[in-house]
Amino acid sequence: MATEAHAEGATGYIIHHLTSLSVGEGFWTLNLDTLFFSAVLGGLFVWFFKRAAEKATAGVPGLVQNFAEMLIEFVDTQVKDSFHGKNELIAPLALTIFCWVFLWNFMDLFPVDILPLIGSLMGIEYLRVVPSTDLNATFAMSISVFCLIIFYSIKIKGPWGFAKELMFQPFGPWLLPFNLLLKLVEEIAKPISLALRLFGNLYAGELIFILIALLPWYIQPVLSFPWAIFHILIITLQAFIFMVLTIVYLGMAHEDH
């Protein structure tokens, strides 16, 4: 991809924007920008909530605590709505997913050129600032969720229970291979759909911002302003969907038939 990025004109501009800053070869390539920005955003999330948690009182809450509590309450409501088991992990997991994905997506609202420009001033050639436009980031999260789904399925239902569910549902033992195939597809579709939905939405959004940036300067605000406002909805919605589906999937993993 690095070679393509040297192409001229609009295509070159777009490709340049969508090329990661990476080191290494083949599979052992590391997208430094994705790792860096998601770590910084994760740090921001943790720092903010840690500050709120340290000062948490049952009395009159401050501004920071108020905001943190609002999110906690929101996530807790979602968890209670779709998850009926008892699990210490789910709610914090959901909170982390929601905030982290939201912050990832929020990077999309920075003007497309500003951070790469600062980067190029510092001698960094490629910079992709939105971690959720990197498949690695979205898949890392969805695969983690997938591992948790498998883990809890086996933990709650037992290995045999889980295997039975895979083999004998939904059509009974006489259609075992068919059941197995259906169930496997169903399970594998979960992380793939999670990752691709988030990636697709944000990638497309970012691409449209880049395309708008290619237009003459006097048209840009007319287009990018409504798109940015629309995007505020999308980034929140995508974070919310990722969180809710994670809760629902884990809830399904906890249900014993």
Next chain:
Amino acid sequence: MSINATLIGQMITFALLVWFTMKYIWPPLFDSLEERKKKIADGLAAAEKGQEQMHLAEKKAKGVLKEAKEQSSEIVNLAQKRANELVEASKDTAKKEGERLILVAKAQIEQEKQQAKEGLRREVAALALLAAEQILSAEIDKTKHQDILSKISNQLG
């Protein structure tokens, strides 16, 4: 834009974030929320209880006030009755006293009248005697006719 080792790095970061959130962020914030919820519920319950108690106290106060009013009116009635009685009684004694005083005065008057009569009688007797004496001084011996004189004098009284 292909899957590479970034995936592993991201998974590690994600795991760390989730762990940190689970350990240090969620519990204190959630606990403070629950505690505040409990506090508010307690406060509301206490307020309700207080209101109920206030109503009760109000009712009680009304009852006490009513009782006190009744008692006071009773006392006033009693006092009025007693005052009437006292007035009647004092009227009675005053009347009696007046009558007695009148009687005493009458008796005194009577006595004085008697005394005056007596005095007058004596004076008349003395005057008569004096007259008689002067008339009879020449011819009548005072000592000889003492009996007659005193008889007359007695008859005059």
